[in-house]
Amino acid sequence: MDQAAHPNEQELRALMISGLDGDGAAHRALLERLSGHLRGYFKHRFARIGHGPMEAEDLVQEALMAIHTRRHTYDRSQPLTPWVYAIARYKFLDYLRRTKASFRDVPIEDATEVMARDDSSGIDSGLDLERLMAGLSSKARQAIQCVKLDGLSVRETAEKCGMSESAVKVSVHRGLRALAVLIGREKGT
Amino acid sequence: MNTDRLIDMLSTNLEPVKPGRVWRTLVWALVVGLVAAFGVMLATVGVRSEFDSETHWIFMALKLLFTMSLIGTGAVFLIRSMSPGRASRKLLPLVLVPFLVIGLAGVAALALAVARSESCTAMMMGMRWQTCLLCIPFFAIIPFAALIWALRQGAPTNLTRAGAIAGLVAGALGATAYAFHCGDDSLPFIAIWYGGSIALCTFIGAMLGPKLLRW
Numbered sequence: 172m173d174q175a176a177h178p179n180e181q182e183l184r185a186l187m188i189s190g191l192d193g194d195g196a197a198h199r200a201l202l203e204r205l206s207g208h209l210r211g212y213f214k215h216r217f218a219r220i221g222h223g224p225m226e227a228e229d230l231v232q233e234a235l236m237a238i239h240t241r242r243h244t245y246d247r248s249q250p251l252t253p254w255v256y257a258i259a260r261y262k263f264l265d266y267l268r269r270t271k272a273s274f275r276d277v278p279i280e281d282a283t284e285v286m287a288r289d290d291s292s293g294i295d296s297g298l299d300l301e302r303l304m305a306g307l308s309s310k311a312r313q314a315i316q317c318v319k320l321d322g323l324s325v326r327e328t329a330e331k332c333g334m335s336e337s338a339v340k341v342s343v344h345r346g347l348r349a350l351a352v353l354i355g356r357e358k359g360t
Numbered sequence: 361m362n363t364d365r366l367i368d369m370l371s372t373n374l375e376p377v378k379p380g381r382v383w384r385t386l387v388w389a390l391v392v393g394l395v396a397a398f399g400v401m402l403a404t405v406g407v408r409s410e411f412d413s414e415t416h417w418i419f420m421a422l423k424l425l426f427t428m429s430l431i432g433t434g435a436v437f438l439i440r441s442m443s444p445g446r447a448s449r450k451l452l453p454l455v456l457v458p459f460l461v462i463g464l465a466g467v468a469a470l471a472l473a474v475a476r477s478e479s480c481t482a483m484m485m486g487m488r489w490q491t492c493l494l495c496i497p498f499f500a501i502i503p504f505a506a507l508i509w510a511l512r513q514g515a516p517t518n519l520t521r522a523g524a525i526a527g528l529v530a531g532a533l534g535a536t537a538y539a540f541h542c543g544d545d546s547l548p549f550i551a552i553w554y555g556g557s558i559a560l561c562t563f564i565g566a567m568l569g570p571k572l573l574r575w
Contacts, residue, residue: 193376202367232366237575239370241515243381244443257444261517265574300361300369319369340375347370352575 177252184251210289228296311346389510393503397537419545429458434529442514466551486544496557500534523569531561
Protein backbone atom coordinates (compact mmCIF):
# COMPACT_ATOMS: atom_id res chain seq x y z
CA MET A 172 0.00 0.00 0.00
CA ASP A 173 1.30 3.46 -0.71
CA GLN A 174 1.47 6.04 2.00
CA ALA A 175 -1.18 8.24 0.45
CA ALA A 176 -3.82 5.51 0.66
CA HIS A 177 -4.87 6.46 4.16
CA PRO A 178 -5.69 10.13 4.66
CA ASN A 179 -4.66 10.09 8.31
CA GLU A 180 -1.47 8.13 7.82
CA GLN A 181 0.91 11.02 8.55
CA GLU A 182 -0.97 12.11 11.63
CA LEU A 183 -1.44 8.63 13.05
CA ARG A 184 2.18 7.76 12.41
CA ALA A 185 3.39 10.90 14.20
CA LEU A 186 1.23 9.95 17.21
CA MET A 187 2.59 6.40 17.14
CA ILE A 188 6.20 7.54 17.08
CA SER A 189 5.66 10.00 19.95
CA GLY A 190 3.98 7.17 21.83
CA LEU A 191 6.94 4.89 21.23
CA ASP A 192 9.15 7.61 22.67
CA GLY A 193 7.06 7.58 25.84
CA ASP A 194 4.47 10.33 25.22
CA GLY A 195 1.37 9.01 27.01
CA ALA A 196 -0.97 11.70 25.66
CA ALA A 197 0.00 10.93 22.06
CA HIS A 198 -0.43 7.22 22.73
CA ARG A 199 -3.88 7.83 24.17
CA ALA A 200 -4.85 9.96 21.17
CA LEU A 201 -3.57 7.25 18.84
CA LEU A 202 -5.49 4.46 20.57
CA GLU A 203 -8.66 6.56 20.67
CA ARG A 204 -8.48 7.26 16.95
CA LEU A 205 -7.51 3.72 16.06
CA SER A 206 -10.36 2.33 18.16
CA GLY A 207 -12.76 4.28 15.91
CA HIS A 208 -11.20 2.76 12.80
CA LEU A 209 -11.06 -0.71 14.32
CA ARG A 210 -14.69 -0.52 15.42
CA GLY A 211 -15.75 0.37 11.90
CA TYR A 212 -13.63 -2.40 10.48
CA PHE A 213 -14.77 -5.17 12.82
CA LYS A 214 -18.46 -4.18 12.76
CA HIS A 215 -18.34 -4.30 9.01
CA ARG A 216 -16.60 -7.71 9.02
CA PHE A 217 -18.95 -9.11 11.64
CA ALA A 218 -22.09 -7.82 9.99
CA ARG A 219 -21.16 -9.90 6.95
CA ILE A 220 -20.99 -13.09 8.93
CA GLY A 221 -23.98 -12.29 11.09
CA HIS A 222 -22.34 -11.46 14.43
CA GLY A 223 -23.35 -8.66 16.75
CA PRO A 224 -21.70 -5.39 17.81
CA MET A 225 -20.74 -6.70 21.27
CA GLU A 226 -18.41 -9.24 19.68
CA ALA A 227 -17.01 -6.50 17.48
CA GLU A 228 -16.19 -4.52 20.60
CA ASP A 229 -14.42 -7.55 22.11
CA LEU A 230 -12.19 -7.60 19.06
CA VAL A 231 -11.64 -3.83 19.13
CA GLN A 232 -10.28 -4.26 22.63
CA GLU A 233 -8.24 -7.31 21.75
CA ALA A 234 -6.71 -5.47 18.79
CA LEU A 235 -5.96 -2.40 20.94
CA MET A 236 -4.26 -4.67 23.46
CA ALA A 237 -2.25 -6.28 20.64
CA ILE A 238 -1.29 -2.91 19.16
CA HIS A 239 -0.10 -1.79 22.57
CA THR A 240 1.81 -4.91 23.63
CA ARG A 241 3.35 -5.47 20.18
CA ARG A 242 4.15 -1.85 19.38
CA HIS A 243 7.88 -2.62 19.39
CA THR A 244 7.30 -4.57 16.16
CA TYR A 245 6.35 -1.37 14.33
CA ASP A 246 9.28 -0.16 12.23
CA ARG A 247 9.40 3.66 12.47
CA SER A 248 10.59 3.98 8.89
CA GLN A 249 7.46 2.24 7.55
CA PRO A 250 3.88 3.50 7.15
CA LEU A 251 1.68 2.75 10.15
CA THR A 252 -1.68 1.84 8.60
CA PRO A 253 -0.55 -1.44 6.95
CA TRP A 254 0.86 -2.49 10.31
CA VAL A 255 -2.42 -1.75 12.11
CA TYR A 256 -4.40 -3.37 9.34
CA ALA A 257 -2.29 -6.55 9.42
CA ILE A 258 -2.89 -6.85 13.18
CA ALA A 259 -6.63 -6.24 12.84
CA ARG A 260 -6.91 -8.79 10.06
CA TYR A 261 -4.85 -11.34 12.01
CA LYS A 262 -7.08 -10.90 15.06
CA PHE A 263 -10.21 -11.24 12.97
CA LEU A 264 -9.02 -14.44 11.28
CA ASP A 265 -7.81 -15.78 14.63
CA TYR A 266 -11.26 -15.08 16.07
CA LEU A 267 -12.93 -17.00 13.24
CA ARG A 268 -10.51 -19.87 13.72
CA ARG A 269 -11.09 -20.23 17.41
CA THR A 270 -14.84 -19.75 17.23
CA LYS A 271 -14.97 -22.09 14.22
CA ALA A 272 -16.94 -19.51 12.30
CA SER A 273 -17.08 -19.81 8.57
CA PHE A 274 -14.20 -18.68 6.42
CA ARG A 275 -16.28 -18.68 3.30
CA ASP A 276 -17.47 -15.15 3.70
CA VAL A 277 -14.06 -13.62 4.30
CA PRO A 278 -13.17 -11.71 1.17
CA ILE A 279 -9.75 -10.39 0.30
CA GLU A 280 -9.83 -6.79 1.47
CA ASP A 281 -7.35 -4.06 1.05
CA ALA A 282 -5.78 -1.81 3.62
CA THR A 283 -8.06 1.12 2.94
CA GLU A 284 -10.85 -0.69 4.74
CA VAL A 285 -9.30 0.36 8.01
CA MET A 286 -10.56 3.79 7.00
CA ALA A 287 -14.09 2.87 7.91
CA ARG A 288 -14.78 4.63 11.19
CA ASP A 289 -17.21 4.35 14.00
CA ASP A 290 -16.56 6.83 16.73
CA SER A 291 -19.18 5.73 19.20
CA SER A 292 -17.31 6.04 22.47
CA GLY A 293 -17.56 4.48 25.87
CA ILE A 294 -18.68 1.14 24.52
CA ASP A 295 -18.63 -1.96 26.66
CA SER A 296 -17.36 -5.30 25.50
CA GLY A 297 -18.26 -8.66 26.93
CA LEU A 298 -14.89 -8.75 28.68
CA ASP A 299 -14.55 -8.30 32.39
CA LEU A 300 -11.26 -6.69 33.36
CA GLU A 301 -11.50 -7.71 36.99
CA ARG A 302 -12.07 -11.33 36.07
CA LEU A 303 -9.25 -11.27 33.53
CA MET A 304 -6.92 -9.71 36.09
CA ALA A 305 -7.63 -12.60 38.43
CA GLY A 306 -5.86 -14.85 35.94
CA LEU A 307 -2.55 -12.98 36.40
CA SER A 308 0.19 -13.72 38.87
CA SER A 309 -0.21 -11.69 42.06
CA LYS A 310 2.91 -9.67 41.28
CA ALA A 311 1.72 -8.72 37.80
CA ARG A 312 -1.78 -7.98 39.08
CA GLN A 313 -0.44 -5.69 41.79
CA ALA A 314 1.90 -3.90 39.39
CA ILE A 315 -0.83 -3.30 36.79
CA GLN A 316 -3.30 -2.19 39.45
CA CYS A 317 -0.85 0.40 40.81
CA VAL A 318 0.85 1.64 37.65
CA LYS A 319 -1.85 1.28 35.04
CA LEU A 320 -5.14 1.62 36.93
CA ASP A 321 -4.35 3.75 40.01
CA GLY A 322 -1.82 5.82 38.07
CA LEU A 323 0.97 5.59 40.65
CA SER A 324 4.47 6.17 39.29
CA VAL A 325 6.84 3.25 38.89
CA ARG A 326 8.88 4.47 41.87
CA GLU A 327 5.83 4.81 44.15
CA THR A 328 4.72 1.34 43.13
CA ALA A 329 8.17 -0.06 43.80
CA GLU A 330 8.14 1.40 47.32
CA LYS A 331 4.60 0.31 48.02
CA CYS A 332 5.08 -3.27 46.84
CA GLY A 333 8.65 -3.72 47.98
CA MET A 334 9.93 -4.48 44.48
CA SER A 335 12.72 -2.85 42.51
CA GLU A 336 11.70 -0.31 39.85
CA SER A 337 12.86 -2.56 37.04
CA ALA A 338 10.90 -5.47 38.53
CA VAL A 339 7.77 -3.27 38.48
CA LYS A 340 8.35 -2.39 34.82
CA VAL A 341 8.91 -6.02 33.88
CA SER A 342 5.79 -7.09 35.81
CA VAL A 343 3.65 -4.50 34.05
CA HIS A 344 5.02 -5.49 30.67
CA ARG A 345 4.56 -9.22 31.23
CA GLY A 346 1.19 -8.68 32.86
CA LEU A 347 -0.17 -6.78 29.87
CA ARG A 348 1.05 -9.46 27.50
CA ALA A 349 -0.54 -12.13 29.69
CA LEU A 350 -3.79 -10.11 29.72
CA ALA A 351 -3.71 -9.96 25.92
CA VAL A 352 -3.45 -13.75 25.85
CA LEU A 353 -6.24 -14.14 28.42
CA ILE A 354 -8.55 -11.94 26.35
CA GLY A 355 -8.05 -14.23 23.37
CA ARG A 356 -8.63 -17.31 25.45
CA GLU A 357 -11.75 -15.89 27.10
CA LYS A 358 -13.54 -15.75 23.79
CA GLY A 359 -12.17 -18.98 22.47
CA THR A 360 -14.00 -21.11 24.96
CA MET B 361 -14.99 -3.66 30.15
CA ASN B 362 -15.32 -0.23 28.65
CA THR B 363 -13.03 0.58 25.72
CA ASP B 364 -12.27 4.04 27.10
CA ARG B 365 -11.14 2.45 30.32
CA LEU B 366 -8.85 0.08 28.43
CA ILE B 367 -7.28 2.98 26.52
CA ASP B 368 -6.90 4.81 29.79
CA MET B 369 -5.12 1.86 31.30
CA LEU B 370 -2.81 1.32 28.33
CA SER B 371 -1.68 4.94 28.11
CA THR B 372 -1.15 5.58 31.83
CA ASN B 373 2.54 5.69 32.81
CA LEU B 374 3.60 4.76 29.30
CA GLU B 375 7.07 3.26 28.96
CA PRO B 376 9.14 4.29 25.94
CA VAL B 377 10.14 1.58 23.47
CA LYS B 378 13.73 1.35 22.22
CA PRO B 379 13.94 0.97 18.45
CA GLY B 380 15.56 -2.14 16.99
CA ARG B 381 14.27 -4.60 19.57
CA VAL B 382 12.97 -6.97 16.89
CA TRP B 383 16.28 -7.52 15.15
CA ARG B 384 18.24 -7.65 18.41
CA THR B 385 15.95 -10.48 19.54
CA LEU B 386 16.45 -12.34 16.28
CA VAL B 387 20.26 -11.96 16.28
CA TRP B 388 20.30 -13.20 19.85
CA ALA B 389 18.26 -16.28 18.90
CA LEU B 390 20.53 -17.01 15.90
CA VAL B 391 23.67 -16.79 18.03
CA VAL B 392 22.20 -18.96 20.78
CA GLY B 393 20.98 -21.44 18.16
CA LEU B 394 24.35 -21.70 16.44
CA VAL B 395 26.28 -22.09 19.69
CA ALA B 396 23.80 -24.72 20.93
CA ALA B 397 23.91 -26.69 17.66
CA PHE B 398 27.69 -26.62 17.79
CA GLY B 399 27.74 -27.69 21.43
CA VAL B 400 25.38 -30.62 20.77
CA MET B 401 27.55 -31.65 17.80
CA LEU B 402 30.70 -31.60 19.95
CA ALA B 403 28.98 -33.49 22.75
CA THR B 404 27.62 -36.24 20.48
CA VAL B 405 29.50 -36.98 17.24
CA GLY B 406 32.43 -34.54 17.52
CA VAL B 407 34.50 -32.82 14.84
CA ARG B 408 35.74 -35.12 12.06
CA SER B 409 39.30 -36.24 12.66
CA GLU B 410 40.92 -36.02 9.24
CA PHE B 411 41.26 -32.49 7.91
CA ASP B 412 44.35 -33.26 5.89
CA SER B 413 43.68 -32.85 2.20
CA GLU B 414 42.63 -29.77 0.33
CA THR B 415 39.45 -31.50 -0.90
CA HIS B 416 38.18 -31.72 2.69
CA TRP B 417 38.52 -27.98 3.13
CA ILE B 418 36.88 -27.22 -0.20
CA PHE B 419 33.84 -29.39 0.55
CA MET B 420 33.65 -28.01 4.06
CA ALA B 421 33.55 -24.50 2.57
CA LEU B 422 30.87 -25.55 0.08
CA LYS B 423 28.70 -27.02 2.83
CA LEU B 424 29.06 -23.85 4.89
CA LEU B 425 28.34 -21.67 1.87
CA PHE B 426 25.09 -23.58 1.30
CA THR B 427 23.93 -23.43 4.92
CA MET B 428 25.03 -19.82 5.44
CA SER B 429 23.17 -18.63 2.35
CA LEU B 430 20.02 -20.31 3.72
CA ILE B 431 20.52 -18.74 7.14
CA GLY B 432 21.10 -15.33 5.54
CA THR B 433 18.02 -15.30 3.32
CA GLY B 434 15.91 -17.01 5.98
CA ALA B 435 16.87 -14.43 8.59
CA VAL B 436 15.68 -11.59 6.35
CA PHE B 437 12.25 -13.26 6.06
CA LEU B 438 12.14 -14.01 9.78
CA ILE B 439 12.72 -10.39 10.68
CA ARG B 440 10.05 -9.29 8.23
CA SER B 441 7.54 -11.84 9.43
CA MET B 442 7.98 -10.52 12.99
CA SER B 443 6.49 -7.17 11.94
CA PRO B 444 2.85 -7.22 10.78
CA GLY B 445 2.24 -5.96 7.26
CA ARG B 446 5.85 -6.37 6.16
CA ALA B 447 6.05 -9.99 5.04
CA SER B 448 6.49 -10.04 1.28
CA ARG B 449 5.33 -13.15 -0.47
CA LYS B 450 6.93 -12.06 -3.74
CA LEU B 451 10.47 -12.45 -2.48
CA LEU B 452 9.90 -15.79 -0.79
CA PRO B 453 11.18 -17.91 -3.73
CA LEU B 454 14.62 -16.38 -3.02
CA VAL B 455 14.95 -18.98 -0.28
CA LEU B 456 14.84 -21.66 -2.97
CA VAL B 457 17.88 -20.27 -4.83
CA PRO B 458 20.52 -22.03 -2.67
CA PHE B 459 18.60 -25.33 -3.05
CA LEU B 460 18.47 -24.83 -6.79
CA VAL B 461 22.19 -24.04 -7.08
CA ILE B 462 23.29 -27.02 -4.99
CA GLY B 463 20.82 -29.26 -6.84
CA LEU B 464 22.18 -28.25 -10.23
CA ALA B 465 25.76 -28.62 -9.00
CA GLY B 466 24.88 -32.10 -7.73
CA VAL B 467 23.37 -33.11 -11.09
CA ALA B 468 26.43 -31.73 -12.91
CA ALA B 469 28.78 -33.70 -10.65
CA LEU B 470 26.75 -36.85 -11.27
CA ALA B 471 26.85 -36.31 -15.04
CA LEU B 472 30.59 -35.92 -14.82
CA ALA B 473 30.84 -39.13 -12.81
CA VAL B 474 28.76 -40.99 -15.40
CA ALA B 475 31.05 -39.71 -18.12
CA ARG B 476 34.04 -41.03 -16.20
CA SER B 477 32.08 -44.21 -15.43
CA GLU B 478 32.48 -43.78 -11.67
CA SER B 479 29.89 -44.97 -9.16
CA CYS B 480 26.96 -42.57 -8.80
CA THR B 481 25.47 -44.45 -5.89
CA ALA B 482 28.56 -43.92 -3.77
CA MET B 483 28.46 -40.20 -4.56
CA MET B 484 24.80 -39.87 -3.66
CA MET B 485 24.64 -42.08 -0.60
CA GLY B 486 28.08 -41.33 0.80
CA MET B 487 29.33 -43.32 3.75
CA ARG B 488 26.88 -42.16 6.37
CA TRP B 489 23.75 -40.62 4.97
CA GLN B 490 21.74 -41.98 7.91
CA THR B 491 23.90 -40.04 10.38
CA CYS B 492 23.40 -36.90 8.31
CA LEU B 493 19.63 -37.33 8.16
CA LEU B 494 19.43 -37.94 11.91
CA CYS B 495 21.96 -35.39 13.11
CA ILE B 496 20.81 -32.29 11.22
CA PRO B 497 17.21 -32.32 12.55
CA PHE B 498 18.52 -33.31 15.99
CA PHE B 499 21.02 -30.43 16.08
CA ALA B 500 18.23 -28.14 14.86
CA ILE B 501 16.00 -28.66 17.91
CA ILE B 502 17.52 -26.00 20.17
CA PRO B 503 17.96 -23.47 17.33
CA PHE B 504 14.28 -24.03 16.42
CA ALA B 505 13.19 -23.41 20.01
CA ALA B 506 15.29 -20.22 20.09
CA LEU B 507 13.83 -18.95 16.82
CA ILE B 508 10.27 -19.72 17.92
CA TRP B 509 10.95 -17.78 21.11
CA ALA B 510 12.19 -14.84 19.00
CA LEU B 511 9.16 -14.98 16.69
CA ARG B 512 6.89 -14.96 19.72
CA GLN B 513 8.48 -11.67 20.79
CA GLY B 514 7.33 -10.32 17.45
CA ALA B 515 3.89 -10.47 15.87
CA PRO B 516 3.85 -12.95 12.98
CA THR B 517 0.56 -12.92 11.09
CA ASN B 518 1.13 -15.92 8.80
CA LEU B 519 1.97 -18.61 11.31
CA THR B 520 2.53 -21.47 8.86
CA ARG B 521 4.97 -19.46 6.82
CA ALA B 522 6.79 -18.06 9.85
CA GLY B 523 7.06 -21.57 11.33
CA ALA B 524 8.38 -22.94 8.03
CA ILE B 525 11.10 -20.30 7.79
CA ALA B 526 12.04 -20.88 11.44
CA GLY B 527 12.35 -24.59 10.62
CA LEU B 528 14.45 -23.82 7.54
CA VAL B 529 16.87 -21.57 9.41
CA ALA B 530 17.06 -24.00 12.35
CA GLY B 531 17.79 -26.84 9.92
CA ALA B 532 20.50 -24.76 8.26
CA LEU B 533 22.03 -23.99 11.68
CA GLY B 534 21.98 -27.71 12.50
CA ALA B 535 23.58 -28.47 9.13
CA THR B 536 26.27 -25.84 9.78
CA ALA B 537 27.25 -27.69 12.94
CA TYR B 538 27.02 -31.07 11.23
CA ALA B 539 29.35 -29.90 8.44
CA PHE B 540 32.20 -29.94 10.99
CA HIS B 541 31.58 -33.64 11.57
CA CYS B 542 30.53 -34.78 8.12
CA GLY B 543 33.08 -36.90 6.26
CA ASP B 544 31.14 -37.22 3.02
CA ASP B 545 32.67 -35.03 0.39
CA SER B 546 30.51 -34.92 -2.73
CA LEU B 547 28.10 -32.42 -4.24
CA PRO B 548 25.22 -34.88 -4.79
CA PHE B 549 25.52 -35.88 -1.13
CA ILE B 550 25.20 -32.25 0.03
CA ALA B 551 22.29 -31.66 -2.33
CA ILE B 552 20.31 -34.74 -1.27
CA TRP B 553 21.06 -35.19 2.39
CA TYR B 554 21.78 -31.64 3.54
CA GLY B 555 19.04 -30.26 1.31
CA GLY B 556 16.67 -33.08 2.31
CA SER B 557 17.16 -32.76 6.06
CA ILE B 558 16.76 -28.99 5.92
CA ALA B 559 13.60 -29.41 3.83
CA LEU B 560 12.33 -31.86 6.46
CA CYS B 561 12.98 -29.28 9.21
CA THR B 562 11.12 -26.69 7.11
CA PHE B 563 8.13 -28.99 6.81
CA ILE B 564 8.07 -29.73 10.55
CA GLY B 565 8.33 -25.99 11.25
CA ALA B 566 5.37 -25.29 8.99
CA MET B 567 3.32 -27.94 10.83
CA LEU B 568 4.21 -26.59 14.28
CA GLY B 569 3.99 -22.88 13.44
CA PRO B 570 0.23 -22.38 13.92
CA LYS B 571 0.34 -24.17 17.29
CA LEU B 572 3.46 -22.50 18.68
CA LEU B 573 3.18 -18.97 17.36
CA ARG B 574 -0.42 -17.92 18.13
CA TRP B 575 -0.77 -14.62 19.96
